Amino acid sequence: MSTNLSDHTTFKVGGPASEFFVAKDEDEAIRLVSEADQKKLPVLILGGGSNILVTDSGFPGRVIKMEITGDIRAVDSCSGGMITIGAGRDWDDFVDECVRKGFVGVESLSGIPGTVGAAPIQNIGAYGHDLSEATARVRAFDRVAKEIVTFSQSECGYSYRSSRFKENSERYLILDVTFQMKQGELSLPILYPELAEALDVEEEERAPLGRVREAVLAIRGRKGMVIDPNDLDTNSAGSFFTNPIVAQSQVPDGATSWPSGDGRFKISAAWLMENAGISKGMKLANARISSKHVLALTNPGEASASEIKALADLCTEKVRGKFGIELEREVRLVGFAQ
């Protein structure tokens, strides 16, 4: 297997790792991470590589690619379906299985690349729903205490694109995730106008699970948000920035914004970028803004990691210069001075 990280990331950039291991089971993953910690080797835990940008010089340490899988098992229908899935299972494959078997709660997260184990890290979300709504607990190896720990939903510290796992990124190796989902035919309420329109339902109404998945995949496909080897716009990490949360007084006139629930407002990062002079298809050296979605920075073929980083910095500077608002990266940078 190639140790070049460009072969393991959706940006298709990143130099070689000094060591590259694949963990197929929990004991192997714990052994690999403990051994590296003991040797004080830097560790990069890797899922599908769809939310990281690794430097061109690579990773000077041990990469552990998580391939602990698992099907829907341990279903206890009395409690509405407790389903435990290994960290390395492909996320969208799991969503597909839930929809086919009639488990409700993750259908609007269809088409998000990556693994089940990485999903709690940034509390993946789309179309008004996020992972936190469907999870009951996360089991992880604590690299500081050197023991396996289980966090209930409320202990995971979920918030908008974050969690305790993201805040302590060097501490936890996620082993599996337990979901609590009801069985049924209808989805969670549809909260996103474009999705409601595609399904021909009112917002807050429910729709058949399979139709929701199909509609989400179709919308995402049009935006270059489903990995497609024939679509260079999908050589990306999805949205590069999160939507900034600011005081009402800081919301620019005319900006697309929503109450964030804590008295502040979430502003569309896409709106900020477009109104600061960043446009779809814009290039800097070989890196390019997606032709379909301004928030996605892409590698249309020849871009290096440093060129993608330079384009990200340009976006941040333009938004800061025009609006005095700091864009925060959703993507984790690996090996950059920041």
Ligand SMILES: Cc1cc2nc3c(=O)[nH]c(=O)nc-3n(C[C@H](O)[C@H](O)[C@H](O)COP(=O)(O)OP(=O)(O)OC[C@H]3O[C@@H](n4cnc5c(N)ncnc54)[C@H](O)[C@@H]3O)c2cc1C
């Ligand atoms: C086309 C596209 C569309 C996307 N759309 C969305 C979207 O709609 N919503 C959304 O929220 N995200 C989206 N993303 C981002 C990305 O898919 C998610 O963040 C996903 O959860 C990353 O999973 P991964 O396995 O690829 O993680 P990786 O990129 O491999 O890793 C991400 C981080 O998690 C850590 N990590 C991975 N596995 C583990 C583990 N088992 N234990 C501990 N740490 C771990 C890594 O060290 C790294 O810090 C999109 C990305 C792309 C490319």
